[in-house]
Amino acid sequence: MGTRIPADKINLRLILPAFGESGKAKEFLFSPNDSAADIAQYVFDHWPDEWANESVSRAEILRLIFQGRFLHGNVTLAALQLPLGKTSVMHLVPRENLPEPNSHDQRQKSKDRSSGCCSTSCSIL
Template sequence: MSAKNIPGDKINLRLILVSGKTKEFVFSPVDSAGDIALHVYDNWPEADWATECVSRAEILRLIYQGRFLHSSVTLGALGLPLGRTTVMHLVPREHLPEPNSHDQRQKSKGGSSSCCSASCCIL
């Protein structure tokens, strides 16, 4: 889909699977990560993604800028540009990682967090 075909009030998502296969879908800024997972599951591209098929929508997770998105986060809340294409990864995963799991491992090893002294939160 070229930029001229994306409606000005929509967001084109290019979703990348672990295998490297991609597919594009158009969504509204009010659509949440959970809505997107359900839409992709219900409209699974059988021809292209047959080997990556999952058993249910709830295990599909979006990753944006290196962070897992919780199902309630909307595209608008992420500040994604309208009428443009945004790339996200789509992975099958039962549970999201704990928000501070990396920090806890570092502290237990006696190291300090590479981030900062404030606690980080995954959206």
């Protein structure tokens, strides 16, 4: 890309995964204080023509994935320590709900296992 990225901005290359083919990418400039929710709203409001077949009904279902993790709406680009004046890559996917964090899943599974005694028949004599 021949265009210089402003030193106070972050260039996000957002990849919209497409079923059965490689994802479609589009680049957007954001400030470090922009949150994941701000980015989703901006992309929704400026939906690229080349993504017309993948359009969504509302911004709230657009989710950003960075380094394999879903970003919650209030996370800013600064909090992710993305470099200013550079391009960072994220995936953008339509999804109603975010999955539970892995640590919570693990805690819940171990909690279920530890309380398993009385889920079968127990006798206290």
